[in-house]
Amino acid sequence: MTETARPTPAQPADPHPDDHPENHPDDHPEDAQQAEHEEEFRIRFPGGDTRLTAGRSISTSTMLRRLPQLIRRALHLAWIADRRSTVLLLLAQAASGVFGALALYATTGTLAALLRPGPVAGHLRDAAPSLAVLTASAALRAVLGITVLTLSGKVAPRINREADMALIEAGCSAELAAYDEPQYGERWEAADRGASTTPDLLTSAQDVIASTVSLLAATGVLATLHPLLVPFLLLGSVPTGIAALRTARIHYLAAITTGDERQALRIYRWYLIDKGRADQVRSDQVLPFMLDKYRKAEARVVAVTDRAGREAARVSLVAALGTGAGSALMWGALLYLVSSGRIGLAAAGSATFALRTAAGGVQGMVGNGARLYRMGLYLDDYFTFLDEAGGHRIARGSIVPGPPRTIEVTGLTYTYPGEQQEPALRGIDLTLTQGEVVAVIGQNGSGKSTFLKLLSGLYLPQPGGGQIRWDGVPIGDLDADALFRQVARVPQEFARWPLQAAENVHLGQHDGDDPAPAVAAAASLTGFDETVARLRSGWRTLLAQGWQGGAELSGGGWQRGAVSRAFFRTARRPGLLILDEPTSDLDPRAEHRILHSLRALAPGRITLLVTHNLANARLADRVVVVDQGRIVQTGTWDELAHHEGLFRELLALQADRTVPAQRRSPTG
Known part of the structure; x- marks a missing residue:
């Protein structure tokens, strides 16, 4: 188990990129310039790093x-x-x-x-x-x-x-x-x-x-x-x-004090070798720049370890005498x-x-x-x-929820950790009811993804940051696993599991019965069954390119699979269905198929749809518009389309396909 064998679970990629408008340097040029030589990978331990304190007291x-x-x-x-x-x-x-x-x-x-x-x-x-x-x-x-x-x-x-x-x-x-x-x-x-x-x-x-x-x-x-x-x-x-024990202490303290640099090395290495960014590493020619950062971090590690080695050698020399x-x-x-x-x-x-x-x-x-x-x-x-669990073990209530009939959000405010963070959500009030399809609309960084994670119990409201209640019960009082069983979701960055095609849909979520009929039914709602039919071994095909017998899907194929997974899950336990940009990689025919299936699945569950294609929001019973962490509009599609506000502005921009000046023909 080497350090290069796996990335840290705290993935270097931003888990909520749309919810941090304050993090863009263009918005704060003076802050970005000041922080240019100051902001490196540094780990902040509230109250200090207890391991370092303990190591020094050994x-x-x-x-x-x-x-x-x-x-x-x-x-x-x-x-x-x-x-x-x-x-x-x-x-x-x-x-x-x-x-x-x-x-x-x-x-x-x-x-x-x-x-x-x-x-x-x-x-x-x-x-x-x-x-x-x-x-x-x-x-x-x-x-x-x-x-x-x-x-x-x-x-x-x-x-x-x-x-x-x-x-x-x-x-x-x-x-x-x-x-x-x-x-x-x-x-x-x-x-x-x-x-x-x-x-x-x-x-x-x-x-x-x-x-x-x-x-x-x-x-x-x-x-x-x-x-x-x-x-x-x-x-x-x-x-x-005595010397051996003291040198053990010296080397442990050296490992602890270089924690920031070693974390940076792992992140740099992961970004450079990860397949998801391999094309950009080459086309953007980023390797020399990133390797320079890597060498500087490595030099700091080497300096500390060399100093520790010299100190350990002095102790060992005295011991030898x-x-x-x-x-x-x-x-x-x-x-x-x-x-x-x-x-x-x-x-x-x-x-x-x-x-x-x-x-x-x-x-x-x-x-x-x-x-x-x-x-x-x-x-x-x-x-x-x-x-x-790193100080964050899940410890919630013991109430086992059923499919929620209503979800009430009151005064919800949420801020991510960090000294420079602004609230991602600010005073959200909303009530959702069973059988309703609600479209959530907003610009990038408006807080949509954070809001959906809170609704599904992945995040809990912060103290003093409002409340979310499922059928009148605060979400923190619900048993976490039981709550998650009531949620089916398609996030923007959905997982591409290195499993068989059928396993990518059911993920072992069956009670020992044959999941094949339910998998096929869910896949037929998205067109994933047609994708699988073209694979060499059908539903048994391993979706892991680079492995023996493995196959790769297109972006649209993977997205059909992710939506099928959510449909399979919600068919078993109708509760809360969340789809965050579920058709972004699909052609119009596949998009039409999924949206109609979504409408047919609406009874018996609460459905939330996030989409930047405002025409897709027509299928919703209600449209909620979010801007800078606040709900600024709510109503039906027709109501919002005919009233002044952000929704109408975004709709007009989406419909505007004019260019600043007429393009000239090649012979003009």
Whole structure:
């Protein structure tokens, strides 16, 4: 799971481009000029970035206290992913430690037998049992090592899969408004990094366990040889441990402080390689300009990481000097014990092996523990995101709505996050009734798309920003999933799912019955059935160009499919049907077919139609005209067409096809 594998869920494309007239630089030339060198990708965390604060407060003692918790967390993830393999993994680790201790004790017996005075043949006979134990222990440890490696390789991908699915589920459980918050994308990315560490988390955790078992076995042997050797063992490892933990902190803080730049790199990269903009990247020759921005952001990341690397190197150098001094003291103590006759040569030989094993165990604990701790910092971001969905988990009421008979909007005002934002909606009052078709008309940036998202419950009214009630119940008191089940919508930027043609219509929304008849019925209302009939495998055709067997549709074909999807959904649960420019890519015949189908579907549901083709609004029972976030006119098409106002002005402009001057013929 690499950073280039997927775009951030906070998509770089503006999710509501029509609702921000204040964002156009031409409207505020002085502000745009002032911000030219100031406004780059910067993530604002209200109250500050708590991860940065926490990272700076990390101490060595805090890290040491957290290691057992991280090991438990890693084993818990492994337990969820594969219980049987996790149990076998722990048993194999424990058995490996036991055989390691037996090998050390057998080394003592072997050396004692070989170093005694007397014939060599007799020494070998006496050493044979210890040699047998030593050989068997080494062989069994090798087999157990292979077993541990195999089990880790089996469990790690399962952990990653479970972590990834949990992260996706949490991300899809956030309010849609989260995508308008700059810090949400960064929290997702931090959680994504945490999820990507989960396979390595198990590996590091089991390495820490293995090193701990080896250390305990070696320490036990040293204690039986001479207790004085045990405290000297720590002298050669403590400096390395402290340094490893501090360098983990340094690198984590570097990753956090470069969050803005790394987010910018992902956005620049996504814009340059995304298929939807590939033609413009070439025709507009934007690559050199965007690569220059990319290099500048990358240079800031490199500067921080280089500085962190130098700081970590200084810490490691000091630790290496301390480790060398500690090792010298340890071996000096061993020589003293031998020279003073406190231990014999055989015991000294065993102590040498034990010291090397114990030192390796301590260094393994320290190195893997530091790596585990660093992963744990990212894992904290992951679990925090799961708990809070980036601070935006959907938490609404529990009332299950049916198809709304009336939707009442009172005093609705809505403003997107951002210091320079103006309200997208201002004091909207409107009542919608079942069976009614309402056309919503307005210029780009008038607030239409935002209004429809609020009506369908994708956004909630802000505190003090008015209210929306479904059959008298505030929309925030309704169960979110139950509300969404009552909504069928075609947004301007509809999804082009990489699924089979039939799946693109039903999206799994059926109760186990055969969805084919309902899919065919919905498609016949839009002409999508005719599009599918021309595909090689009909309804089974994969709509994913570039994949084996995949096919691509025209813009109009995809739009027919999107409208069919909404018709299929509303046929199952007549509630609220919203179509935002549903015929923008269609020819007149296909447009006529869909609009007549829309009129036929009107009974039993509330229907809203957004269209810039004012002639299409004739089919509506009522026309609502929105301008700069306000409803400025409402009435029937004929009423608005014959009264002064914005609707009549737009109608006249749409009908005006004159040119400023008569065009001359080529021979004129």
